[in-house]
Amino acid sequence: MKSGDRDRSLEGLVEVALDTEARRASGFAPKREPFDPEPHRERLRGWIAVILVALFASAVFASFLLFWLLPDKSSELKDFLPLVWTPLTSVASAVLGFYYGAQARRDG
Secondary structure (H helix, E strand, O other): OOHHHHHHHHHHHHHHHHHHHHHHHHOOOOOOOOOOOHHHHHHHHHHHHHHHHHHHHHHHHHHHHHHHHOHHHHHHHHHHHHHHHHHHHHHHHHHHHHHHHHHHHHHO
């Protein structure tokens, strides 16, 4: 390696070092803290719980609306609605139980 090539490569290293020092001094340096996924996980769990509760509430509202709009089809609706409500209730209860159980373990 020629001395001119070595000088150019050293200049590049010095510029990078100075640039890094300038970023640290200005507050734009990357933080060296470990990533904590807990806040993101809790936010996602909260959104899932809200979506499932809204889905359950809309199913209840829709069933009342169907019974009101189609009174002559009430026997068919009475047979159909448990097919929708049973899995929705099971999933919503499991998710909400898991969400509040995890939150109680974390807080308590």
